[in-house]
Amino acid sequence: GAVVSQHPSRVICKSGTSVKIECRSLDFQATTMFWYRQFPKKSLMLMATSNEGSKATYEQGVEKDKFLINHASLTLSTLTVTSAHPEDSSFYICSAPTGKTPNEQFFGPGTRLTVL
């Protein structure tokens, strides 16, 4: 089946720094990828839709200048958390639709971000 990878799996950073998370579709092309945030024991909250070759579409309440998304190729989307603060600490997961019926999402393994 389709594989989506994320890097890094864990990152710890100081408050005020920026962190980049990569999401790759390894054996298929994805013109669209999705970025989610998940708090402990909570469900997935969609942050934004990453569109290859165009601007990302952000969900209501998500700061686009805070969470920069770049989808430069058909297999790579990046999420950069700028000027991270402790409240940005969370589990970030990306996904990509398979493009085949029923077009389920394949999810990356997630990135645990801890901001000190």
Place this chain on the structure above:
Amino acid sequence: GQNIDQPTEMTATEGAIVQINCTYQTSGFNGLFWYQQHAGEAPTFLSYNVLDGLEEKGRFSSFLSRSKGYSYLLLKELQMKDSASYLCAVRAPYNTDKLIFGTGTRLQVFP
């Protein structure tokens, strides 16, 4: 908009059957998914329903009633490894790639 509700937590015994319910309100129904997520891991696809009725896949079955805005995931012959969160998600009506997730149900299976 979309609103998707699930029970927050459930417990069950190994070998038993458990039903996890999901109710949704959406401006245009276009398909419903169930995913399983173990703690700290990525969600994995379990099932998909777009028409009314029951879809069976081994120990797992999923049911849909579009008129009632209701789905359930049925897990039979529970095993300890079934302890996980189960996420119900509906497709966004205007974007078939986009999923809106419910609150998720954490299932704990006891021996």
